[in-house]
Amino acid sequence: EAGVAQSPRYKIIEKRQSVAFWCNPISGHATLYWYQQILGQGPKLLIQFQNNGVVDDSQLPKDRFSAERLKGVDSTLKIQPAKLEDSAVYLCASSLESVGGSYEQYFGPGTRLTVT
Amino acid sequence: KNQVEQSPQSLIILEGKNCTLQCNYTVSPFSNLRWYKQDTGRGPVSLTIMTFSENTKSNGRYTATLDADTKQSSLHITASQLSDSASYICVVIPGGVPLVFGKGTRLSVIA
Numbered sequence: 596e597a598g599v600a601q602s603p604r605y606k607i608i609e610k611r612q613s614v615a616f617w618c619n620p621i622s623g624h625a626t627l628y629w630y631q632q633i634l635g636q637g638p639k640l641l642i643q644f645q646n647n648g649v650v651d652d653s654q655l656p657k658d659r660f661s662a663e664r665l666k667g668v669d670s671t672l673k674i675q676p677a678k679l680e681d682s683a684v685y686l687c688a689s690s691l692e693s694v695g696g697s698y699e700q701y702f703g704p705g706t707r708l709t710v711t
Numbered sequence: 712k713n714q715v716e717q718s719p720q721s722l723i724i725l726e727g728k729n730c731t732l733q734c735n736y737t738v739s740p741f742s743n744l745r746w747y748k749q750d751t752g753r754g755p756v757s758l759t760i761m762t763f764s765e766n767t768k769s770n771g772r773y774t775a776t777l778d779a780d781t782k783q784s785s786l787h788i789t790a791s792q793l794s795d796s797a798s799y800i801c802v803v804i805p806g807g808v809p810l811v812f813g814k815g816t817r818l819s820v821i822a
Contacts, residue, residue: 637800640809
């Protein structure tokens with residue numbers, strides 16, 4: 596079974612530039628998550644999708660971050676404009692369902708973003 | 712406030728030795744607790760999943776314990792190997808979203 600795919604793996608941009616990350620979840624997984632992981636910290640949930648609908652985006656900085664999951668499969672996360680503090684690893688995860696969080700989440704390798 | 716605290720922050724052990732990582736949480740309500748291993752440059756991979764009624768769960772050389780009364784969990788690694796060098800993250804699921812992640816313990820196993 597193929598895992599969660601993410602691209603690019605690494606990205607370096609200057610502050611105030613824009614960047615987009617792509618995620619392809621495990622086939623058949625209805626729930627998709629985007630996390631931000633700052634060095635030395637645990638992942639922080641940015642947004643959760645159930646199929647193509649948003650379940651939770653309470654921690655997404657909506658003034659600069661946006662995400663979509665068209666057709667309920669692939670997803671993109673965009674930052675516009677980027678700030679220095681956005682430097683982090685952006686992890687995508689997927690699970691079969693999200694009921695009570697009881698379903699296992701499978702993580703992708705992440706995209707390491709450096710903002711200079 | 713839902714929180715997960717892990718200790719130690721980092722640990723260095725000799726290959727072949729055992730070690731125990733700690734996780735204390737204040738998450739309520741509690742659904743289940745997971746330990747993840749995160750290799751450098753990779754996403755987290757699940758090691759164990761425990762519900763509140765389970766006290767111990769093993770996965771090879773990894774054994775997790777859970778005391779739901781004191782809200783403590785531990786991850787014991789037996790006969791450590793160089794490949795065990797990674798961050799170990801404790802995650803508590805409060806029965807809804809979002810999951811509550813600890814900051815992790817950075818383990819280094821040296822020859």
